Amino acid sequence: MTATIIDGRAVSETMRTKMRSRVESLGLRGVRPGLAVILVGEDAASQVYVRNKAKACGDVGMHSEVFRYDQSTAEALVLAKIAELNNDPRIHGILVQLPLPAHIDNKKVLEAISPDKDVDGFHVHNVGSLVTGESDFPPCTPHGVMALLDHYGIPIEGCNAVVIGRSNIVGKPMALMLLARSATVTICTSKTRDLSLFTKTADIVVAAVGKPGLVTADMIKEGAAVIDVGMNRLPSGKLAGDVDFENVREKAGYITPVPGGVGPMTITMLLANTLKAAELAAEAALQERASA
Numbered sequence: 230m231t232a233t234i235i236d237g238r239a240v241s242e243t244m245r246t247k248m249r250s251r252v253e254s255l256g257l258r259g260v261r262p263g264l265a266v267i268l269v270g271e272d273a274a275s276q277v278y279v280r281n282k283a284k285a286c287g288d289v290g291m292h293s294e295v296f297r298y299d300q301s302t303a304e305a306l307v308l309a310k311i312a313e314l315n316n317d318p319r320i321h322g323i324l325v326q327l328p329l330p331a332h333i334d335n336k337k338v339l340e341a342i343s344p345d346k347d348v349d350g351f352h353v354h355n356v357g358s359l360v361t362g363e364s365d366f367p368p369c370t371p372h373g374v375m376a377l378l379d380h381y382g383i384p385i386e387g388c389n390a391v392v393i394g395r396s397n398i399v400g401k402p403m404a405l406m407l408l409a410r411s412a413t414v415t416i417c418t419s420k421t422r423d424l425s426l427f428t429k430t431a432d433i434v435v436a437a438v439g440k441p442g443l444v445t446a447d448m449i450k451e452g453a454a455v456i457d458v459g460m461n462r463l464p465s466g467k468l469a470g471d472v473d474f475e476n477v478r479e480k481a482g483y484i485t486p487v488p489g490g491v492g493p494m495t496i497t498m499l500l501a502n503t504l505k506a507a508e509l510a511a512e513a514a515l516q517e518r519a520s521a
């Protein structure tokens with residue numbers, strides 16, 4: 230079997246086209262969705278991600294503002310900016326790019342963001358909502374994976390799904406989202422003793438560890454959907470995922486390439502969450518006026 234290549238760029242573009250008309254509808258009501266991005270430090274990858282996020286906002290007609298701080302910036306300054314943005318009616322989504330410098334407390338910063346502007350879905354309020362299955366803002370990367378599975382009509386209910394990776398950004402929320410759709414979910418980690426014991430019977434494998442070549446063809450069931458969230462820079466400068474793409478594609482039913490698979494979806498889901506935050510805010514303002 231040769232796998233269908235899941236085209237994240239094409240699915241992203243289809244979703245963005247739909248979003249543009251929702252942005253226009255909001256515009257008719259005098260609302261322009263706005264995203265604020267906070268970047269602390271000079272991490273090269275983060276600089277690229279933040280630039281791409283701001284560009285994507287413009288691409289669908291949304292407003293964006295980027296606030297850049299030096300590596301040595303005091304935590305209090307970042308917290309003060311978040312407080313200001315929480316009260317800014319032009320801003321519907323706030324994102325603090327991770328990783329933060331070591332002297333800044335991640336948890337304190339993420340929890341300073343108002344949960345109704347937490348478009349990354351990292352605030353404990355939204356993490357809790359994800360556990361109970363009713364989150365407004367699912368974290369962008371696993372949200373994007375779910376959108377890809379649905380776009381290609383890959384069945385989730387009742388399937389065996391293996392998530393490799395247990396991060397707060399991808400692995401854990403990914404497992405919860407698959408579970409919410411009644412998959413039988415196994416979470417493996419980079420320390421799992423015999424990964425193939427679990428992956429061999431999986432209908433869906435999501436690899437999110439950051440180890441190039443971790444998932445090989447012998448570990449995959451014929452016809453499985455293999456989703457690669459890995460983003461590794463090889464010594465050659467080439468970008469590679471966690472999956473041995475060339476060999477796994479000969480056995481899988483569906484596979485995501487790196488780049489061009491999950492990557493483009495992450496930003497698109499950030500736009501989707503920001504748009505949703507703006508729509509919810511507009512709705513709340515309407516209700517408030519009606520009851521005044």
Ligand code: GUN
Pocket residue numbers: 324325326327328349369370398
């Ligand atoms: N760093 C790597 N991925 C992410 C993400 O999804 N959101 C934020 N804020 N930072 C990240």
